[in-house]
Amino acid sequence: MKSWVESANQSDSHFPIQNLPYGVFSVDGHAPRCGVALGEFVIDLSELEEAGLVSAGGSEHVFNQPALNEFMALGKPAWDQVRDRLVALFKADGDPALKENAALRDKAMVLQSRATMHLPFHVAEYTDFYAGRQHAFNVGTMFRGPENALPPNWLHIPIGYNGRASTVVVSGTDIARPLGQKKAPTDEMPRFGACERLDIELEMGAVVGLPSEMGRPISVQEADGMIFGYVLLNDWSARDIQAWEYQPLGPFQAKAFATSISPWVVTKAALEPFRTSTPPREKELLPYLREPGPMLYNIELEVLMQPEGADKPTRIAKTNYNNMYYSAAQQLAHHAVSGCKMSTGDLLGSGTVSGPEKTEYGSLLELTWGGKEPLELETGETRRFIEDGDTLTLTGWAQGDGYRIGFGECVGTIKPSPDFDPR
Amino acid sequence: MKSWVESANQSDSHFPIQNLPYGVFSVDGHAPRCGVALGEFVIDLSELEEAGLVSAGGSEHVFNQPALNEFMALGKPAWDQVRDRLVALFKADGDPALKENAALRDKAMVLQSRATMHLPFHVAEYTDFYAGRQHAFNVGTMFRGPENALPPNWLHIPIGYNGRASTVVVSGTDIARPLGQKKAPTDEMPRFGACERLDIELEMGAVVGLPSEMGRPISVQEADGMIFGYVLLNDWSARDIQAWEYQPLGPFQAKAFATSISPWVVTKAALEPFRTSTPPREKELLPYLREPGPMLYNIELEVLMQPEGADKPTRIAKTNYNNMYYSAAQQLAHHAVSGCKMSTGDLLGSGTVSGPEKTEYGSLLELTWGGKEPLELETGETRRFIEDGDTLTLTGWAQGDGYRIGFGECVGTIKPSPDFDPR
Numbered sequence: 001m002k003s004w005v006e007s008a009n010q011s012d013s014h015f016p017i018q019n020l021p022y023g024v025f026s027v028d029g030h031a032p033r034c035g036v037a038l039g040e041f042v043i044d045l046s047e048l049e050e051a052g053l054v055s056a057g058g059s060e061h062v063f064n065q066p067a068l069n070e071f072m073a074l075g076k077p078a079w080d081q082v083r084d085r086l087v088a089l090f091k092a093d094g095d096p097a098l099k100e101n102a103a104l105r106d107k108a109m110v111l112q113s114r115a116t117m118h119l120p121f122h123v124a125e126y127t128d129f130y131a132g133r134q135h136a137f138n139v140g141t142m143f144r145g146p147e148n149a150l151p152p153n154w155l156h157i158p159i160g161y162n163g164r165a166s167t168v169v170v171s172g173t174d175i176a177r178p179l180g181q182k183k184a185p186t187d188e189m190p191r192f193g194a195c196e197r198l199d200i201e202l203e204m205g206a207v208v209g210l211p212s213e214m215g216r217p218i219s220v221q222e223a224d225g226m227i228f229g230y231v232l233l234n235d236w237s238a239r240d241i242q243a244w245e246y247q248p249l250g251p252f253q254a255k256a257f258a259t260s261i262s263p264w265v266v267t268k269a270a271l272e273p274f275r276t277s278t279p280p281r282e283k284e285l286l287p288y289l290r291e292p293g294p295m296l297y298n299i300e301l302e303v304l305m306q307p308e309g310a311d312k313p314t315r316i317a318k319t320n321y322n323n324m325y326y327s328a329a330q331q332l333a334h335h336a337v338s339g340c341k342m343s344t345g346d347l348l349g350s351g352t353v354s355g356p357e358k359t360e361y362g363s364l365l366e367l368t369w370g371g372k373e374p375l376e377l378e379t380g381e382t383r384r385f386i387e388d389g390d391t392l393t394l395t396g397w398a399q400g401d402g403y404r405i406g407f408g409e410c411v412g413t414i415k416p417s418p419d420f421d422p423r
Numbered sequence: 424m425k426s427w428v429e430s431a432n433q434s435d436s437h438f439p440i441q442n443l444p445y446g447v448f449s450v451d452g453h454a455p456r457c458g459v460a461l462g463e464f465v466i467d468l469s470e471l472e473e474a475g476l477v478s479a480g481g482s483e484h485v486f487n488q489p490a491l492n493e494f495m496a497l498g499k500p501a502w503d504q505v506r507d508r509l510v511a512l513f514k515a516d517g518d519p520a521l522k523e524n525a526a527l528r529d530k531a532m533v534l535q536s537r538a539t540m541h542l543p544f545h546v547a548e549y550t551d552f553y554a555g556r557q558h559a560f561n562v563g564t565m566f567r568g569p570e571n572a573l574p575p576n577w578l579h580i581p582i583g584y585n586g587r588a589s590t591v592v593v594s595g596t597d598i599a600r601p602l603g604q605k606k607a608p609t610d611e612m613p614r615f616g617a618c619e620r621l622d623i624e625l626e627m628g629a630v631v632g633l634p635s636e637m638g639r640p641i642s643v644q645e646a647d648g649m650i651f652g653y654v655l656l657n658d659w660s661a662r663d664i665q666a667w668e669y670q671p672l673g674p675f676q677a678k679a680f681a682t683s684i685s686p687w688v689v690t691k692a693a694l695e696p697f698r699t700s701t702p703p704r705e706k707e708l709l710p711y712l713r714e715p716g717p718m719l720y721n722i723e724l725e726v727l728m729q730p731e732g733a734d735k736p737t738r739i740a741k742t743n744y745n746n747m748y749y750s751a752a753q754q755l756a757h758h759a760v761s762g763c764k765m766s767t768g769d770l771l772g773s774g775t776v777s778g779p780e781k782t783e784y785g786s787l788l789e790l791t792w793g794g795k796e797p798l799e800l801e802t803g804e805t806r807r808f809i810e811d812g813d814t815l816t817l818t819g820w821a822q823g824d825g826y827r828i829g830f831g832e833c834v835g836t837i838k839p840s841p842d843f844d845p846r
Contacts, residue, residue: 246671
């Protein structure tokens with residue numbers, strides 16, 4: 001399928017007509033509103049809604065807003081209706097209502113290069129999982145040795161913890177190096193200061209569209225139906241702070257300072273042709289966690305690192321989301337099993353996506369094996385962990401036949417710690 | 424100080440004129456709005472605001488709303504202005520504007536027995552701490568033995584983890600027994616089913632009024648200034664689910680199914696005469712955590728348990744908030760130290776309040792020592808953990824000279840697990 005928007009038809013575009021991911025953007029300081037990416041454009045959905053060309057079904061307008069939450073809460077009939085309509089309006093031989101209306105095209109089609117992207121939805125709560133088999137094994141090996149690498153519950157439970165929603169930021173937001181308590185095994189007392197082992201975690205984020213009720217568990221099938229779409233997610237991590245704080249109640253300030261996501265939410269509909277099953281089970285799962293069908297996706301993922309002043313980034317990792325042991329639908333079903341209410345706008349981090357090969361690891365902790373094996377960048381510099389001024393970029397796409405369902409980029413640059421004198 | 428509202432002057436009233444805690448209520452199915460408790464009444468602040476007798480300072484009305492968040496975000500000048508005005512309107516020899524206006528009194532003074540209480544604020548995010556020295560020691564002893572009871576970081580960090588905000592409910596809400604994965608040490612494989620070791624945790628909750636910025640740490644003094652007030656908090660806990668899931672990333676579904684809070688937020692202003700210092704430090708704290716003055720409070724706390732059909736409750740614990748090793752201000756300063764943004768409506772659980780004596784323990788896990796020493800109730804029944812139909816009530820007050828700053832009650836009744844067939 002081709003579009004009359006030529007830039008959407010290039011085989012390496014992240015945003016062909018098969019994709020149509022949702023985001024929130026603004027131009028020239030005007031109020032943020034909802035849009036979809038198509039080729040080099042953002043399509044202003046509030047303009048199409050206002051012109052009567054697109055409707056989410058209700059009498060209310062849902063796109064002239066700074067967040068996707070209201071649209072996401074409408075569920076699959078509305079999601080399908082808008083997608084079908086956008087395909088009709090933008091395909092090469094479709095409805096000419098927009099194609100032949102130059103005035104409306106001028107208002108509704110904005111070059112992405114002119115748009116400022118915002119957080120695409122209000123993050124209700126953020127939960128981070130730990131579903132990468134290789135990542136759990138790698139980290140467990142470093143902390144406890146290869147025999148005890150995998151915690152005993154790991155093959156039975158999609159292990160997760162509640163993260164911090166208030167610091168989920170959109171790609172492009174600078175990140176200040178966190179301060180905190182650290183204590184090396186050789187230190188007698190903990191010290192206060194800037195993180196010295198700053199890291200990324202390459203993850204996918206699942207975005208909950210439909211809520212569930214408190215006290216009511218959901219099946220994996222229901223959970224899959226509640227998910228609106230997926231984003232790239234970088235779960236920035238302060239490894240030295242984490243090592244000292246995380247026992248017994250889990251990561252806290254080591255992860256709370258920032259989580260970056262891509263500006264575009266790629267819908268489940270666009271990803272449908274790329275569904276794949278989770279890997280074979282090593283232990284049989286309890287029935288409430290069994291997948292009734294393929295619920296993972298084949299999504300190629302890359303991590304790029306670029307020091308300040310360097311003229312190009314170095315690709316430091318390349319992997320695939322299909323490595324994960326648990327799907328987002330399984331994670332969501334587990335999340336609600338106790339009766340925990342899930343909300344529109346909940347964000348579920350997949351856990352670090354690491355493949356079996358060393359070049360497929362999704363964190364510097366793994367890539368440099370705890371800092372012992374520095375990475376060589378193409379600029380000639382080396383890195384154990386992230387330095388001030390470094391820019392980290394995640395990117396990813398599902399590769400179709402002649403087109404890509406792309407996620408764009410999730411970018412963040414590290415800035416020095418703030419001045420802080422607590423006395 | 425006395426009020427012309429006689430029921431506020433009884434020495435055992437939780438709601439004298441010195442208190443004036445804030446909540447959200449409705450009557451006869453009308454829209455919820457903000458009020459304060461005084462004696463046997465709820466004072467409808469939206470009516471007083473509408474009549475021009477109370478103002479939070481701005482041009483907008485902030486009390487005709489189903490949540491306190493907007494008022495809490497205004498900060499100390501507004502909090503002080505409204506409190507001073509309410510004292511003037513309700514003290515025995517004060518401003519007669521309301522006392523002598525029968526029509527307005529009829530509209531603005533609602534008997535609490537007629538009011539339905541709602542969640543007093545939108546919970547932005549919920550964080551639960553672990554600041555009770557005796558509780559940490561007790562639980563650590565049960566899991567790891569007395570020599571390794573206290574984790575090595577415990578005396579240096581106010582240990583906390585992110586909880587789940589979507590299931591924070593107001594006192595009086597029934598709680599369904601959670602389902603989940605359990606695995607006893609003797610089980611070969613985990614089992615799925617209803618929690619068999621259901622527990623309470625007696626806590627105080629600190630409510631954040633003023634937000635902080637992402638990337639900016641705050642001092643303990645600043646943190647204290649951001650806190651609007653305190654509630655009673657019951658952090659319901661599924662001990663069997665918790666034991667199997669909590670390593671390595673902390674409690675998740677064992678705590679996510681429900682957290683109950685009292686309907687009244689007692690302000691810091693009302694608690695001011697009851698400030699007290701945290702206990703002596705066993706290890707010197709890093710400067711960013713040192714208290715510049717007393718930031719804990721002397722608050723008496725009780726837990727009552729009443730089986731279904733019993734004609735009276737049994738008091739099963741009596742303790743005091745002044746046992747805590749860390750204050751809420753210290754916890755909040757730690758929470759923001761990495762640059763984590765704190766928001767209006769954030770709720771910080773203190774951690775279980777357990778005193779040194781066995782009758783002062785704030786959970787059944789401790790009171791029955793892991794279920795080994797059942798409690799005898801006044802009805803003759805015994806309890807290891809909570810059974811279906813049991814009602815658990817927390818209550819608390821700061822005892823002044825002839826008056827009490829009361830928190831009312833935080834009540835919850837356990838209902839059977841929902842039917843759930845995942846296939």
